[in-house]
Amino acid sequence: xxxxxxxxxxxxxxxxxxxxxxxxxxxFVAIFAAAMACAYISPQNPYDLRQLDIMDGKMPPGKASxxxxxxxLGSDGQGRDMVSAILYGLRTSFLVAVTSGFIAAAVGTAxxxxxxxxxxxxxxxLMRTVDIKLSFPAILIALVLLAVFGQGTxxxxxxxxxxxxxxxxxxxxxxxxxxxxxxxxxxxxxxALPQRRILFRHILPNCxxxxxxxxxxxxxxxxxxxxxxxxxxVGLPIxxxxxxxxxxxxxxxxxxxxxxxxxxxxxxxLVTIVSINLVGDRLRDVLNPRLQK
Amino acid sequence: xxxxxxxxxxxxxxxxxxxxxxxxxxxxxIGDPIEIFIAADADQAERERAIAALGLDKPIWLQYFYxxxxxxxxxxxxxxxFNIPAIDLILLRLPxxxxxxxxxxxxSVAFGIPLGMYAGYRPDSRxxxxxxxxxxxxxxxxTFWVGLMMILVFAVELGWLPASGRGELGTFLGxxxxxxxxxGLAHLALPALNLxxxxxxxxxxxxxxxxxxxxxxxYVKFARAKGLTQRRVxxxxxxxxxxxxxxxxxxxxxxxxxxxxxxxxxxxAWPGMGKLIIxxxxxxxxxxxxxxxxxxxxMFIVINLVVDVLYSVLDPRxxxxxxxx
Amino acid sequence: xxxxxxxxxxxxQTHFDxxxxxxxxxxxxxxxxxxxxxxGLVGESGSGKSVTGFxxxxxxxxxxxxxxxxxxxxxxxxxxxxxxELRQLRGNRIAMIFQDPMMTLNxxxxxxTQMIEAVQAxxxxxxxxxxxxxxxxxxQVGIPSPEERLNSYPHQFSGGMRQxxxxxxxxxxxxxxxxxxxxxxxxxxxxxxxxxxxxxxxARETRTALIWITHDLSVVASLADEICVMYxxxxxxxxxxxxxxDAPAHPYTAGLIGSVPSRNVKGTKxxxxxxxxxxxxxxxxxxxxxxxxxxxDATCEASAPPASGDxxxxxxxxxxxxxx
Numbered sequence: 001x002x003x004x005x006x007x008x009x010x011x012x013x014x015x016x017x018x019x020x021x022x023x024x025x026x027x028f029v030a031i032f033a034a035a036m037a038c039a040y041i042s043p044q045n046p047y048d049l050r051q052l053d054i055m056d057g058k059m060p061p062g063k064a065s066x067x068x069x070x071x072x073l074g075s076d077g078q079g080r081d082m083v084s085a086i087l088y089g090l091r092t093s094f095l096v097a098v099t100s101g102f103i104a105a106a107v108g109t110a111x112x113x114x115x116x117x118x119x120x121x122x123x124x125x126l127m128r129t130v131d132i133k134l135s136f137p138a139i140l141i142a143l144v145l146l147a148v149f150g151q152g153t154x155x156x157x158x159x160x161x162x163x164x165x166x167x168x169x170x171x172x173x174x175x176x177x178x179x180x181x182x183x184x185x186x187x188x189x190x191x192a193l194p195q196r197r198i199l200f201r202h203i204l205p206n207c208x209x210x211x212x213x214x215x216x217x218x219x220x221x222x223x224x225x226x227x228x229x230x231x232x233x234v235g236l237p238i239x240x241x242x243x244x245x246x247x248x249x250x251x252x253x254x255x256x257x258x259x260x261x262x263x264x265x266x267x268x269x270l271v272t273i274v275s276i277n278l279v280g281d282r283l284r285d286v287l288n289p290r291l292q293k
Numbered sequence: 294x295x296x297x298x299x300x301x302x303x304x305x306x307x308x309x310x311x312x313x314x315x316x317x318x319x320x321x322x323i324g325d326p327i328e329i330f331i332a333a334d335a336d337q338a339e340r341e342r343a344i345a346a347l348g349l350d351k352p353i354w355l356q357y358f359y360x361x362x363x364x365x366x367x368x369x370x371x372x373x374x375f376n377i378p379a380i381d382l383i384l385l386r387l388p389x390x391x392x393x394x395x396x397x398x399x400x401s402v403a404f405g406i407p408l409g410m411y412a413g414y415r416p417d418s419r420x421x422x423x424x425x426x427x428x429x430x431x432x433x434x435x436t437f438w439v440g441l442m443m444i445l446v447f448a449v450e451l452g453w454l455p456a457s458g459r460g461e462l463g464t465f466l467g468x469x470x471x472x473x474x475x476x477g478l479a480h481l482a483l484p485a486l487n488l489x490x491x492x493x494x495x496x497x498x499x500x501x502x503x504x505x506x507x508x509x510x511x512y513v514k515f516a517r518a519k520g521l522t523q524r525r526v527x528x529x530x531x532x533x534x535x536x537x538x539x540x541x542x543x544x545x546x547x548x549x550x551x552x553x554x555x556x557x558x559x560x561x562a563w564p565g566m567g568k569l570i571i572x573x574x575x576x577x578x579x580x581x582x583x584x585x586x587x588x589x590x591x592m593f594i595v596i597n598l599v600v601d602v603l604y605s606v607l608d609p610r611x612x613x614x615x616x617x618x
Numbered sequence: 619x620x621x622x623x624x625x626x627x628x629x630x631q632t633h634f635d636x637x638x639x640x641x642x643x644x645x646x647x648x649x650x651x652x653x654x655x656x657x658g659l660v661g662e663s664g665s666g667k668s669v670t671g672f673x674x675x676x677x678x679x680x681x682x683x684x685x686x687x688x689x690x691x692x693x694x695x696x697x698x699x700x701x702x703e704l705r706q707l708r709g710n711r712i713a714m715i716f717q718d719p720m721m722t723l724n725x726x727x728x729x730x731t732q733m734i735e736a737v738q739a740x741x742x743x744x745x746x747x748x749x750x751x752x753x754x755x756x757x758q759v760g761i762p763s764p765e766e767r768l769n770s771y772p773h774q775f776s777g778g779m780r781q782x783x784x785x786x787x788x789x790x791x792x793x794x795x796x797x798x799x800x801x802x803x804x805x806x807x808x809x810x811x812x813x814x815x816x817x818x819x820x821a822r823e824t825r826t827a828l829i830w831i832t833h834d835l836s837v838v839a840s841l842a843d844e845i846c847v848m849y850x851x852x853x854x855x856x857x858x859x860x861x862x863x864d865a866p867a868h869p870y871t872a873g874l875i876g877s878v879p880s881r882n883v884k885g886t887k888x889x890x891x892x893x894x895x896x897x898x899x900x901x902x903x904x905x906x907x908x909x910x911x912x913x914x915d916a917t918c919e920a921s922a923p924p925a926s927g928d929x930x931x932x933x934x935x936x937x938x939x940x941x942x
Contacts, residue, residue, distance in 0.1 A: 132308060135545075136593060137552035147574045147582045224435050231437045232559055234574055247438060251560075255456065259445050266438035274433045511721035518675055518716075519736040519787060520709030523701070529735075533726045609726060609771040 014286040021282030028275040031268075035090035042084035043069055047241070058258050074260035076249060082260060085246055086268045092242040093272075096153065097222040100160035105215055107161065108168025109207070115169070116176035117199060127173065130166040138163045138225055146234045156235050160222045171214045175207045209287035216280035220273045227269055243269045301601055305594045312590045316583065317360050343370075364587055370580030374573070379584035383566050387588075389459055390565030392470050393484055393557065394550045398543060400489035405496025406539065412497065413504020414527065424497060431494030436553060440487040440560040447483060455480050457562035484561040488554060492546055499542055503535035537607050544600035548593045623650035624692060624795050624827040625674065631686035632666070632673045641898045643669040645851035646687070648925075651844075653794070654825040656818070658838030658859070660874070661848035662895050667831045668717075670848070671797045673697075674829070675714050676704040691795065710740040713788035717800040719780035723772035729783055730768040736790050755786040760816060778809035785817060795827045802837065814841055836878050839863055847871045850896065850906035856931040865939045867932040869911050905935070 016022055034041060044051045059075040061082075073082035115126040133141075145159040179185060180203060188198045229235030230244030231251075238245065243265045250261030344350055351359065363369060367380045375382055412421040448456035460480030462469045471477025507513060508531065516526045555567035562568070566585060573581040632644035644666045651657040661667040672678050674689055676696050689696040691712065696704065708714075716722040724732060733752035737743050743751075749768070756764035759782040772780055781801055788796055798817065802810040818841055821828045832838055838845055838859070845862045847855040847870065855868040866872040873891035893910040896902060905923055908914035913936040923933045 132311070135548075135597065136590075137549045139555060140552040140589065143555065143570065143574065144582075144586055147570075147579075227435055228437050228556055232556065232571055234571070244437075247441065251441060254441060254445055255449060257449055262438070262441050263445075266435070266441070269435055269438065270433065273435070277433055511716055511718060512724045514677060515714075515716055515722040515784070516724065516732075517677060518708055518714040519732075520705050520707070520739045521735060522705060522739070525735065525739075530724050530727065534724070537726070607726075610773050 011286060015282060018282050018285075021278055024275040024278035024282075027271065028279060031090065031272055031275070032094060035087055035094055038084070038087035038091050042081075042087045044081050044084050046080045046085040046088055047239075058253065058261075061260055061264075073264045076246070076261045077253065082246075082264050085241070086243070086265050089241055089243040089246050089265060090268060090272065092236065092240050093223050093226060093244075093269075096157055096160065096226050096236070096242070097219050100157045100164065100222055101215060101219050103157070104161045104164035104218070105168050105211065108165040108170075109172045109204070109211065111165065111169040112172025112174075112207075113176055113199060113204065116173045116180060117195075117203075123173075126169070130169050133166045134170075138221075139228065142225065142229055143232075143234065146229065151234065151237050153236055153240050156226060156229065159229075160226065163225070164218050164222065167214055167218060168211065171210050172207045175210050176203050179203045179206045213280060213284045213287055216276060216283055220276035220280065223269070223276075224273055297605060298602060301598055305598050309591065309594055312594075313361060313364065313587070314357070316586055316590070317357050369584040369587065372573075372578055372581050374576050374578045374581075379580040380588075382581060383569065383584050383588055386564060386566040386569045388469070389563060390551060390554050390558070390567055392472065393481070393488060393554055393563060393565060394547060396472075396481055396485035397488035397492065397550050397554075398547055400485055401492035401496045401546075402543060404489075404493045406500050408493075409497040409500025410504055410527070410532070410535075413501040413508070416501075416505060421501075425501070428494040428497045431490050431497075434490070436487065436491060437556045437560060439490060440484075440557060443483050443487055444560070454483050456483070459564055484557050484563050487560070488550060488557040491553070492543075492550065495546065496539065496543065499539050500535060503538060504531065507531045507534050537604065540607060541600055541604050544596065544603060548596045551589070551592065622693075623652050623690075625829075626650040626690040627670075627674070627687070628690065629687040630670065630673055630689060630697075631684065632669050632678055632682060633685040634682045636681060636899075638899050642851050643682070643898060644673060647848070647851075647853050648687075649846050649853065649856065651795070651827045651829055653827055654822065655844065656821060656828045656830060656842045658842030658845045659829055659831045659848060660833065660835055660838055660845060662833055664895050664898065665848040666851040667833075667848050668799050671714065671799045671829065671831050674795075674797055675708055675712060677708075677714075706740065709736055709788075709793075710791045711793055712795045712797065713791070713793040715781070715784050715788050715796065715798040715801045718804045719777050719784055719801075720804070722784050723780055725772055727771075728768070729770055729772065729775075733768070733783075733787055733790060736787050740791050751790060752786075755790050756783065758789065758820070759783075759786045760812075761786070778805055778813065781805060781809075781813060782816070785813070785820075789820065789824075792824065793826060795829070796821070797829045797831070799831045800833065801830075803832070803834070810837075817841075835863070835874050847874070850898065850901055852906070852933060853925070853931070854907065854933045857929070861930055867937040867939045868907075868934050869913050869936075869938060870907050872938055873910075905933075 015025075039045070058077060061074040063070070063074070069081065073086070075081055076085065111126055111130075115123040141163055142156075142159045145162060146155060149155045149158070185198060185202055188202055226235055226242060227244030227247070230242050231248045233248065235244060236242050241249075246265040247262045247269075250258070250263070250265070253261055367378075369379045371377060372379050372382050408424050412424045415421050444456045447454045458480055460471050460474065460477040462471055462474065462477060471481050513526060513531060516530045517523075521530075551567075554563075554565055555571060557563065558565045558567035559571050566588075570582065570585045572578070573585070627650065628648050630644050630647045631642065634641040634643055647666070647670055649657065649659075659667045659670065669678065669682070673684055674691075674696065676699060678684060684697045687697065691707065696707070699707070723729070730749065730752065733755070734745060734748040737748035737751055738745075752768060753764045756767060761767055761779060761782050767775075772783070775783060781804075785801070801817070802813050805813065814837065817828070817830075820826070830838060830841060842859055844858055845856070846853045847862070847868065849870050855862060855866065855871045857867075862871060863875060866875055870891070877890060891910055896906065896909065902909050903919060904921055905911070905914065905918040908918040911918070915936075917935045923935045925931050925933050926937075
């Protein structure tokens with residue numbers, strides 16, 4: 001029993017108690033894998049114009065193209081298979097969200113650790129900045145940045161980093177402050193271990209659980225935000241279509257009852273966000289009591 | 294109380310100053326102010342006039358003061374597209390956005406508080422579970438997609454409500470609003486509900502949490518021991534305690550709602566400043582962007598201030614501990 | 619003391635249905651209290667004494683329920699009353715004072731509001747009259763300048779003053795019975811004395827029946843006429859103050875008395891009751907106290923001791939003193 005009881009095993013065992021969360025996790029992994037493998041599994045490359053035929057445009061779900069390709073979820077105005085478009089769109093959404101998430105986590109962790117470790121005016125300055133930043137809605141900040149810098153994949157990643165870092169910073173600072181006051185850190189200080197070592201070997205690992213929880217929720221939020229910005233036409237460029245752009249493209253047809261171009265990418269977006277949120281909720285439940293132990 | 298307000302006012306002024314600095318450096322240091330404030334097709338004379346007016350030939354710290362003075366005087370350049378002062382353009386669109394935002398906040402209170410109170414009062418009932426499941430959906434559904442689906446269902450399939458525009462305006466007590474005509478209300482219904490959806494969920498959760506937290510408290514049992522009716526215990530004793538955090542959050546959410554109106558206005562072609570900013574970004578109409586930015590920052594600061602004051606009015610403990618200092 | 623009992627509790631059973639099983643928080647409690655009489659209900663935390671108090675008020679919330687027995691107030695059974703009937707009784711004929719004065723008053727309502735509503739809940743009284751009664755009640759419990767204090771919020775009062783406000787609220791409608799659930803436990807010792815004195819005086823003056831719930835024997839010693847000692851949901855000993863304190867019959871009562879510091883000679887060791895109160899979900903068979911009792915034997919394990927006697931009662935197979 002004792003040698004089996006590693007923190008990771010305990011974590012997995014705890015997590016598995018909630019069947020809904022397990023289902024959500026499986027679903028998320030499936031979506032993620034399908035999106036990453038889109039080049040191999042999707043029926044067509046939706047951005048290779050040679051494969052598209054305008055005559056196949058606005059086909060309702062289940063109809064086949066002239067080449068015999070079945071559009072299970074219909075086709076868009078340019079004759080693009082929606083299944084393929086959604087998979088490619090998901091890949092773009094994931095790449096943007098995950099990249100920005102990692103950069104924001106790195107920046108936020110650095111800021112949070114600095115604030116917690118140095119305290120004093122460094123802490124005040126950094127945390128005031130975080131407060132002010134968090135008092136403005138994410139979408140507003142993103143709009144402003146994209147208005148100043150212009151469109152582009154790199155730019156939206158920057159915008160998402162600017163939006164998210166403060167959440168990570170606040171979380172890391174809070175748990176680092178708790179850890180810093182614990183006896184083992186004081187003991188490490190007494191042993192005159194170098195500060196860098198205390199920070200990275202002792203405090204940081206203990207900030208990880210809350211960081212993972214915030215990271216999960218933030219990934220869902222940035223997928224939603226990126227989709228919103230792309231929908232508004234200020235996010236990703238037309239050459240890198242994400243789900244938001246697909247939905248926006250369907251917008252012009254919706255009044256004529258051609259619903260599937262907007263509907264199915266939206267469902268894909270919804271299922272992705274809900275599954276991440278469910279996993280995140282469960283992670284918070286499982287990881288939090290451990291913090292108090 | 295007055296000490297508290299003065300202190301909060303000076304804090305707000307400081308934030309405003311910092312934000313103006315940030316906006317200034319965003320526009321003047323990172324971007325090229327000539328490109329931002331002067332249209333590309335302006336002739337040489339117009340360029341020179343604008344450069345002099347904006348003080349772009351002066352050192353940077355002086356430019357900041359020019360910028361500040363111009364902003365305070367309400368002059369933030371002219372819209373390239375509409376050729377009227379950017380501030381005027383925004384103020385022209387502001388009422389439509391405020392109308393939408395306040396309707397959304399009203400809906401979130403009108404639905405959120407009763408549903409949340411019920412869900413907290415009878416947490417194990419089927420109705421409460423349904424309410425909570427729906428509110429999770431309200432959190433997760435992307436606003437813009439829900440808006441599209443609303444158009445699809447209520448405007449396209451059922452044909453009950455119009456899908457775009459603001460409709461007829463009525464005038465009442467000197468205020469022009471779509472609230473005062475039936476046609477206007479019909480136009481307002483979908484966008485207001487779309488914008489409110491997230492906040493309804495938020496208010497439901499907050500109210501429910503407050504209810505569950507307060508009901509087992511001693512003061513509730515004591516109130517019942519006094520022989521008060523259950524109605525008075527819930528709607529006076531408990532509600533007054535719950536309302537403190539709820540009102541605070543709703544107040545702060547007004548800012549969020551105004552910001553998120555950008556999405557709703559775009560979908561429903563609502564002629565507010567949110568749609569204006571998106572159009573301006575797409576048309577590179579930068580003076581309007583800068584003006585929008587400063588106005589929205591100002592609105593945020595005012596909202597935060599009002600909420601803080603309101604909070605201290607609602608909670609006697611905060612009020613008194615503050616004047617005591 | 620020949621008049622009819624104000625409150626008669628007969629074989630009261632209050633149970634809590636939890637996932638782990640049914641907790642018999644109150645398991646067959648009987649006592650009565652007459653007009654002008656003060657009854658001390660003594661026990662450790664978890665003995666069921668507070669639940670007994672809430673059962674009398676009809677304030678047992680789910681998952682708790684009154685599973686059996688009768689609570690006769692002036693001849694009417696509270697356990698069978700509907701919510702509206704109970705409401706008319708609560709705060710009117712039966713009042714309650716709670717343990718922690720910091721938590722019992724609503725923090726966001728003025729004292730005035732909280733007192734006036736208590737008057738108006740039980741009669742068509744106009745605001746002015748209700749206000750006057752509130753002011754008089756505050757004066758009665760010794761709060762200086764009651765007119766001004768009415769206009770204050772609870773946090774502007776000290777703990778002792780808040781408890782006086784709570785007592786004033788209890789007195790507002792001149793109840794026939796007051797249930798006081800450890801009202802002095804959360805207060806400073808000096809203020810405890812004042813409150814005790816005040817309440818005793820008021821109860822004697824108005825001839826209100828008073829049930830004083832406490833874990834502190836020394837408090838009831840100076841206050842009560844009669845004492846009931848509770849252990850694990852049952853009354854293990856009952857009698858007049860002098861009988862119980864001078865000649866305790868139950869080993870548990872004797873242990874309680876032995877552990878009161880003031881009753882011991884300086885320098886002698888305080889007597890402790892060994893062990894802890896058992897979990898209510900997992901009571902030992904037979905006598906609930908037997909695992910902590912030095913007198914326990916096989917008889918105690920076989921069955922729970924029945925209550926012997928009437929006015930003077932003990933639930934023990936091996937009473938320390940004979941009980942008539």
